[in-house]
Amino acid sequence: MLKAARDAGADEAEALVVSATATGIDVRAGKLEHAERAAGIEIGLRVMIGGRQASVSAADHSQDSIDTMARRAVAMAQAAPVDDSLGLADLDQLATHRDASGLALFDPGAEPDPATLQDLALRAEAAALAVSGVSTVESASASYSQRETWLALSNGFEGGHRRSQNAISCTAISGAGTGMERDHAGEGRIWAEDMPSPEDIGQLAGQRAVDRTGARKPPTGSFPILYDERISSGLIGHLLSAVNGTNIVRGSSWLRDAMDMQVLPTGITLREDPHLPRMSASRMFDAEGLPTTARDIVADGALRGWTLDLATARKLGLQSTASAVRGLTGGPQPGSSNIVMTEGSVSRDDLISQMGRGLLVTSLLGATINPTTGDYSRGAAGFWIENGQISHPVNECTIAGNLRDMLLRLIPANDARDWRSVRVPSLLVEGMTVAGA
Known part of the structure; x- marks a missing residue:
């Protein structure tokens, strides 16, 4: 992308690539209601020419697509207003320590499969329904995602972060008719071992809904x-x-x-x-x-x-x-x-x-x-x-x-x-x- 931008006439450029996967499971009344799996790689390019800038993105990362993106971005930048504050960092401003492993942003454990996520969501729902006064559970869900980003700049900088996320949520309803009240509980963590149990989340959602009665x-x-x-x-x-x-x-x-x-x-x-x-x-x-x-x-x-x-x-x-x-x-x-x-x-x-x-x-x-x-x-x-x-x-x-x-x-x-x-x-x-x- 950076080479294509330079070849198209950009003075400076920055390229971003995002590779992500996500699985989400929703349950209701003890059954699977919705399951979704998404995965893909998307790319973004920003170019700067004489204090002007433009940005484009695409899901197609073939060479033809990248070349088209670069030409389009340069044409857009040439028609943009001038902003003298635009520009990449000087070399002496750039981060020299780019290893994020010490931040523990990614859980290396096995990715939970859909059946595991469904079980977590069902357990949260059951815990909410077990709270006295809960009439129904509007939804309970569990999800897992991981995302890797890589940034490259024409001033020589390159670096990225890899992240994972686990999440469980539950929305419970108490009462009936015009006296119905709704409340929610949800938790998200990078590491699965840091997550509270789905029972704790469901019970909290149920108790919050009951507490709102009247x-x-x-x-x-x-x-x-x-x-x-x-x-x-x-x-x-x-x-x-x-x-x-x-x-x-x-x-x-x-x-x-x-x-x-x-x-x-x-x-x-x-x-x-x-x-x-x-x-x-x-x-x-x-x-x-x-x-x-x-x-x-x-x-x-x-x-x-x-x-x-x-x-x-x-x-x-x-x-x-x-x-x-x-x-x-x-x-x-x-x-x-x-x-x-x-x-x-x-x-x-x-x-x-x-x-x-x-x-x-x-x-x-x-x-x-x-x-x-x-x-x-x-x-x-x-x-x-x-x-x-x-x-x-x-x-x-x-x-x-x-x-x-x-x-x-x-x-x-x-x-x-x-x-x-x-x-x-x-x-x-x-x-x-x-x-x-």
């Missing part, structure tokens, strides 16, 4: 809100989006003027660590061949850095944070790897007791987020807290606030899960608006 709207007013660990990473995800270099360059971030200012409470650090073993987001180098390293995005509550690829760094007069990610189509963009947030010293139950009266949120749906101002509004469901204890399930409500104010007031629990790529505990936020009954 949900009703909460009162309207200003209350503390506790984001359960299941969904708290989404709140921190809004901060990560706000410090993404693409949004900073556009001036569309509510944190665009906040560098070195307090954005989280004192004592809280938000650390990116791309080198955590057995984590699906880990990597030795980014999508532009730069070496990755751990860094503090927020340190002691203060914002310390944007998330940058080469292009956004050049626009801002800064250095890339080796945060480039990319797919087969389009150029690199900034993206984060594993995120670890400082935990608190108390449990989720302690925070429930501390909040007195308010809302424990376990699921979110829909969103109205103003990326420029940080104004926040989301549909929510969970449990009402009264006198420091869970009182009853709630649904059909909206929670609202301003992200900058919310994040400055949060209190973390100590229940973050080690296996999450965004490792965030339950978070208590004081004084948000709840719109219910």
Whole structure:
């Protein structure tokens, strides 16, 4: 691909190859409902000519297809607008250590066959149905996939990562008619030996669905809100989006003027660590061949850095944070790897007791987020807290606030899960608006 790009007239080029296989099994009512097997090799090519770029991809990797791709990409780039920030890394910027074996991103054990996956899904379903109060299981599934990527750049860089993934999920339903409630549990790990049992997953899905029986709207007013660990990473995800270099360059971030200012409470650090073993987001180098390293995005509550690829760094007069990610189509963009947030010293139950009266949120749906101002509004469901204890399930409500104010007031629990790529505990936020009954 690189040779074809040069022959077609490209100044610089990058080629990406993705080879992947995946098997997924869905069961329902004790029987196989759906089975799928996918396998293939796809290729992507980006070319640059005088500050212009274009990208193309294909599933056909014959020489004729590659030559056609290169000619098409060059023709497209010649008609594209000029962007002086485009360009590959200098040779002295490239990662020299590219062996990812120490990250243990691939389980070398035997790939599970469809019969094994079906058994895992059936066991999860049976465990959910065994929970008293579960009326049916909407779906239970098990899957396995492996994916190998190889990146080659015209500046001489070559490298790749090989990854595997095991997953089991279950969605259970309690009640009947208009009183039906649904909830879910799912787990994914690189290594099969790290997976919880399908019985644990099914039982958790069933118990969550039963716990939601009799949900009703909460009162309207200003209350503390506790984001359960299941969904708290989404709140921190809004901060990560706000410090993404693409949004900073556009001036569309509510944190665009906040560098070195307090954005989280004192004592809280938000650390990116791309080198955590057995984590699906880990990597030795980014999508532009730069070496990755751990860094503090927020340190002691203060914002310390944007998330940058080469292009956004050049626009801002800064250095890339080796945060480039990319797919087969389009150029690199900034993206984060594993995120670890400082935990608190108390449990989720302690925070429930501390909040007195308010809302424990376990699921979110829909969103109205103003990326420029940080104004926040989301549909929510969970449990009402009264006198420091869970009182009853709630649904059909909206929670609202301003992200900058919310994040400055949060209190973390100590229940973050080690296996999450965004490792965030339950978070208590004081004084948000709840719109219910």
